[in-house]
Amino acid sequence: MTLKTEPITVNIGPQHPSTHGVFRLRVAFDGEVIQDVEPVFGYLHRGSEKLAEERTYTQVVTLTDRLDYVAPMTSNQAYVLAVERLMGIEAPERGQYIRVMMAELMRIASHLMMIGFFLQDMGAFGTPLMYTFREREDILDLFEMVCGARITVTYMRVGGVQADLPPEFTPALERFLAKIPGQIDDLEQLLSGNEILIARTKNVGLLSAEAAINGSVTGPALRASGVDWDLRKSDPYEIYDQLEFDVPIGENGDNYDRFVLRLEEMRQSVRIVRQCKEQMPGGPHRLELPMLLRPPAGDAYGRVEAPKGELGFYLVSDGSIAPYRCAIRSPSFINLTVLRDMLIGWKLADMVTIFGSLDVNMGEVDR
Amino acid sequence: MYGEGILKGMAVTLKHLFKKPVTVQYPEERAPMFPRFRGYEFVWYEDRCTGCASCAKYCPLGTIRIETETEPDPNVGDRYGLKVFDIDTGRCMFCGLCVEACPYDALFMGTGFERATYTRPSMVVHIDELRAAKKKPSAYARPHLHGINFEDETSLSSEEAGR
Amino acid sequence: MPVDRLATGCQPLGFWDGMGLWEQWGINFFPRLGDTMCRAMGGATPGGIPDWLIFAILGLAGAFAVVNVAMLGVPYVILLERKLLGRFQHRVGPNRVGFFGLLQPMADGIKLMTKEDITPRVADKLVFSLAPLVFVVPVLLMFAPLPWAPHAVLADLDVGILYIVAVTSAAEIGVFMGGWSSNNKFSLFGAMRVVALVVSYEIPLVLAIVGVVMLTGSLNLAAIVEGQRFVPNLLWQPLGFIVFMIAVSAELNRAPFDLLEADSELVSGFHTEYSGMKWGVIQIGEYAAIIGFSGIIATLFLSGWKGPAPMPGYLWFVLKMGMIISGFIWVRATIPRLRVDQIMNLGWKFLLPLALINIFVTAGEILAYPDGLPVWLIPVNFAFAAIVVAVAARLLGIQGQPRQVVPAPPVFETMASS
Ligand code: SF4
Numbered sequence: 034m035t036l037k038t039e040p041i042t043v044n045i046g047p048q049h050p051s052t053h054g055v056f057r058l059r060v061a062f063d064g065e066v067i068q069d070v071e072p073v074f075g076y077l078h079r080g081s082e083k084l085a086e087e088r089t090y091t092q093v094v095t096l097t098d099r100l101d102y103v104a105p106m107t108s109n110q111a112y113v114l115a116v117e118r119l120m121g122i123e124a125p126e127r128g129q130y131i132r133v134m135m136a137e138l139m140r141i142a143s144h145l146m147m148i149g150f151f152l153q154d155m156g157a158f159g160t161p162l163m164y165t166f167r168e169r170e171d172i173l174d175l176f177e178m179v180c181g182a183r184i185t186v187t188y189m190r191v192g193g194v195q196a197d198l199p200p201e202f203t204p205a206l207e208r209f210l211a212k213i214p215g216q217i218d219d220l221e222q223l224l225s226g227n228e229i230l231i232a233r234t235k236n237v238g239l240l241s242a243e244a245a246i247n248g249s250v251t252g253p254a255l256r257a258s259g260v261d262w263d264l265r266k267s268d269p270y271e272i273y274d275q276l277e278f279d280v281p282i283g284e285n286g287d288n289y290d291r292f293v294l295r296l297e298e299m300r301q302s303v304r305i306v307r308q309c310k311e312q313m314p315g316g317p318h319r320l321e322l323p324m325l326l327r328p329p330a331g332d333a334y335g336r337v338e339a340p341k342g343e344l345g346f347y348l349v350s351d352g353s354i355a356p357y358r359c360a361i362r363s364p365s366f367i368n369l370t371v372l373r374d375m376l377i378g379w380k381l382a383d384m385v386t387i388f389g390s391l392d393v394n395m396g397e398v399d400r
Numbered sequence: 401m402y403g404e405g406i407l408k409g410m411a412v413t414l415k416h417l418f419k420k421p422v423t424v425q426y427p428e429e430r431a432p433m434f435p436r437f438r439g440y441e442f443v444w445y446e447d448r449c450t451g452c453a454s455c456a457k458y459c460p461l462g463t464i465r466i467e468t469e470t471e472p473d474p475n476v477g478d479r480y481g482l483k484v485f486d487i488d489t490g491r492c493m494f495c496g497l498c499v500e501a502c503p504y505d506a507l508f509m510g511t512g513f514e515r516a517t518y519t520r521p522s523m524v525v526h527i528d529e530l531r532a533a534k535k536k537p538s539a540y541a542r543p544h545l546h547g548i549n550f551e552d553e554t555s556l557s558s559e560e561a562g563r
Numbered sequence: 564m565p566v567d568r569l570a571t572g573c574q575p576l577g578f579w580d581g582m583g584l585w586e587q588w589g590i591n592f593f594p595r596l597g598d599t600m601c602r603a604m605g606g607a608t609p610g611g612i613p614d615w616l617i618f619a620i621l622g623l624a625g626a627f628a629v630v631n632v633a634m635l636g637v638p639y640v641i642l643l644e645r646k647l648l649g650r651f652q653h654r655v656g657p658n659r660v661g662f663f664g665l666l667q668p669m670a671d672g673i674k675l676m677t678k679e680d681i682t683p684r685v686a687d688k689l690v691f692s693l694a695p696l697v698f699v700v701p702v703l704l705m706f707a708p709l710p711w712a713p714h715a716v717l718a719d720l721d722v723g724i725l726y727i728v729a730v731t732s733a734a735e736i737g738v739f740m741g742g743w744s745s746n747n748k749f750s751l752f753g754a755m756r757v758v759a760l761v762v763s764y765e766i767p768l769v770l771a772i773v774g775v776v777m778l779t780g781s782l783n784l785a786a787i788v789e790g791q792r793f794v795p796n797l798l799w800q801p802l803g804f805i806v807f808m809i810a811v812s813a814e815l816n817r818a819p820f821d822l823l824e825a826d827s828e829l830v831s832g833f834h835t836e837y838s839g840m841k842w843g844v845i846q847i848g849e850y851a852a853i854i855g856f857s858g859i860i861a862t863l864f865l866s867g868w869k870g871p872a873p874m875p876g877y878l879w880f881v882l883k884m885g886m887i888i889s890g891f892i893w894v895r896a897t898i899p900r901l902r903v904d905q906i907m908n909l910g911w912k913f914l915l916p917l918a919l920i921n922i923f924v925t926a927g928e929i930l931a932y933p934d935g936l937p938v939w940l941i942p943v944n945f946a947f948a949a950i951v952v953a954v955a956a957r958l959l960g961i962q963g964q965p966r967q968v969v970p971a972p973p974v975f976e977t978m979a980s981s
């Protein structure tokens with residue numbers, strides 16, 4: 034006699050502890066094994082693209098803060114780069130250095146957050162999360178020093194940054210740079226040799242290079258699969274071509290690679306920040322531009338290597354004070370393309386870690 | 401392997417057990433605010449304000465409501481007087497664009513962060529409140545205020561605040 | 564051991580057999596209490612009052628005392644856990660209610676009691692309400708044979724350890740009832756995991772005890788403590804201790820085996836739908852089980868209420884329990900959770916063989932030295948345990964499981980074509 038079995042459908046989310054925001058997965062389980070997945074999103078849709086059409090070019094910067102609220106600086110950067118391309122201008126060198134420095138600090142903060150939540154999802158009760166948040170706090174303090182806010186920074190402006198670095202910034206940055214490598218080592222020592230972590234991550238959630246490319250995956254998730262694609266190297270924007278850093282590449286594209294790669298990227302970011310600090314040129318931080326910008330009619334695409342992947346803004350201008358159309362290529366959203374294929378066949382417990390290892394931010398997915 | 405990684409991790413947590421916690425015990429202790437902190441209680445100087453409404457125009461959310469009227473002034477003829485200057489801080493996102501836009505250094509970000517209220521209407525900061533409030537402006541978009549001391553109880557006069 | 568014990572908690576007079584000075588000075592309260600009560604009743608066999616009545620009254624009084632000790636311990640174990648977790652995580656933990664946060668458990672209790680007790684509309688109401696009780700009662704039963712100090716035993720059972728193994732596995736029925744009756748898929752997952760976990764970990768748990776029992780030759784917990792004459796059993800049984808600790812963590816659903824409440828996967832597992840005091844009762848059950856099991860570990864492996872310095876026996880006992888609980892908390896603060904299949908692998912392929920090896924080796928040692936094991940066996944035992952664990956860990960392999968091939972067709976139509 035054969036027992037009649039049928040898959041059990043479970044709604045994971047939108048209010049689930051490890052969906053990192055309001056994300057919903059309809060999952061069909063065969064016992065504990067995932068048989069099918071349907072991602073459902075849009076719970077955090079705020080219409081950022083449409084709102085941008087109603088705002089002046091400067092005001093849109095505030096919207097970009099709220100896309101990826103874990104890494105607002107890079108969102109700012111991508112947007113202002115697009116507008117600068119639209120207008121055919123370039124920020125003064127000091128402005129570019131400050132921007133790159135902020136973007137790299139942001140990358141550290143974002144990766145810290147990812148590592149904390151990734152390990153939290155794996156069941157390490159709060160400890161890595163508390164450690165990473167402690168370190169992220171220092172970075173947010175630096176941001177507060179520079180621009181007065183911690184998360185909703187609104188710091189970058191078309192043609193530079195809003196304000197020059199304050200005098201207390203450099204000593205604080207030095208203190209931070211002296212501290213952070215040890216803290217990253219601590220974090221690595223805490224868990225990356227851990228047998229349980231290795232058992233939970235090695236060979237789990239494999240993403241082949243081919244599948245990653247076919248799914249337009251970018252960022253650490255792509256590099257962990259062994260594809261050497263980092264916009265900072267392959268299409269250098271701002272001053273990245275004058276800086277020295279390595280792009281870590283993974284081998285297998287499993288959870289472990291994605292985790293370790295981020296640790297390594299943080300180290301490289303520390304290197305970049307240090308170089309920026311040393312090479313920081315003098316001069317103006319910002320071009321003298323009017324508050325109301327009127328870029329010539331046309332279109333432009335600005336992209337940066339955000340912590341989560343390639344973040345791009347496509348702007349169409351009709352010559353007025355507001356963008357005619359603003360389309361956002363958000364890496365989190367596009368990285369979700371491969372989620373279903375990555376999840377099928379793994380267990381429930383792997384689901385949260387695979388999802389966490391992709392490092393998806395719902396603010397950016399739903400825009 | 402062989403549990404060595406687990407032991408290493410346990411050593412890290414044990415090390416932290418004997419460190420001083422990083423928590424700032426908020427009501428008793430306060431984390432320092434930086435001069436550029438974009439905080440609550442906008443600081444507004446009525447005598448510097450011309451009622452040009454640049455701030456209201458540049459606000460992405462339309463948070464500032466300004467109504468002006470002409471006031472007869474025996475010395476200079478008619479001048480603009482401000483009847484309404486309301487900032488709906490319940491909607492404000494403290495982006496600071498209004499402060500950046502003010503050409504006369506009349507509007508500043510505040511430095512406070514403790515203004516919880518029970519109702520939404522009471523989050524609207526009215527003109528009288530702005531007039532009466534202690535003036536402790538933040539240095540955001542006003543680099544000349546950078547050395548300002550937050551602990552000071554006195555408020556900044558409009559001459560000191562302007563450029 | 565005196566055999567003319569009348570009943571629970573009531574010891575014949577003049578029973579001190581010289582376990583340290585403090586006991587002789589009469590600082591041991593529990594036996595005193597039983598003594599006094601016996602005397603008040605007119606001695607061990609008072610005329611006129613039937614034996615069973617004395618038995619019942621003293622039993623109830625003793626049970627009341629022990630259950631209350633356990634219940635009072637629970638809030639403070641919770642507080643200890645929160646405090647220690649806080650410090651492990653570089654923060655302070657609760658410190659607002661009362662001095663040093665000492666009243667925090669009271670505040671939590673009041674909050675839980677005043678909270679609305681929600682029963683889901685579709686839940687099986689009777690089973691749903693019974694589940695917390697079924698969960699908590701066996702856990703409290705576990706305290707009966709625990710020796711807190713010399714002769715301070717509520718029920719000096721000759722099959723004490725067997726009894727404990729039996730009642731503690733009954734608690735998981737409560738977990739399963741709660742998970743099943745909630746009519747929530749997360750709860751059901753949690754409940755299913757419990758069944759699998761208990762079935763696989765009960766066996767190494769019992770087998771690890773066998774070594775200790777062989778050494779002492781008794782199943783009686785008090786006798787086991789007495790049996791650890793000069794050194795605790797831990798030194799003779801390092802391998803058994805490791806296996807027992809791991810199995811107990813699984814039995815207690817502590818990290819890294821907390822997969823039935825796995826908050827990041829199953830929201831909170833079998834008690835997802837519980838709220839208010841029902842949730843509180845489940846929590847009490849969990850933490851009481853931690854206290855109870857650390858008591859058992861202290862008894863079996865760390866020589867219970869005995870200690871190198873003169874101190875009342877129950878203080879030694881509580882101190883050892885506290886150390887074991889702190890160890891559990893430390894582990895919880897550090898390591899991540901294992902996956903279901905990995906836990907099963909660990910149970911069947913790692914712990915079970917180790918426990919069997921331990922039994923054989925212990926049996927061999929006892930056969931070779933019937934009049935007591937020589938001291939040089941201690942380092943040998945430790946070295947042997949280390950080697951065996953390392954080899955077993957090697958054989959177990961720590962690579963992740965390969966992806967399971969799912970032949971079934973897609974379930975959802977919307978995404979199927981992509
Ligand atoms: S801070 Fe921003 S949102 Fe608030 S009033 Fe000023 S411009 Fe508007």
Ligand code: SF4
Pocket residue numbers: 448449450451452453454455456466501502503504505506507
């Ligand atoms: S921009 Fe400045 S001067 Fe103009 S209305 Fe606003 S506060 Fe007054």
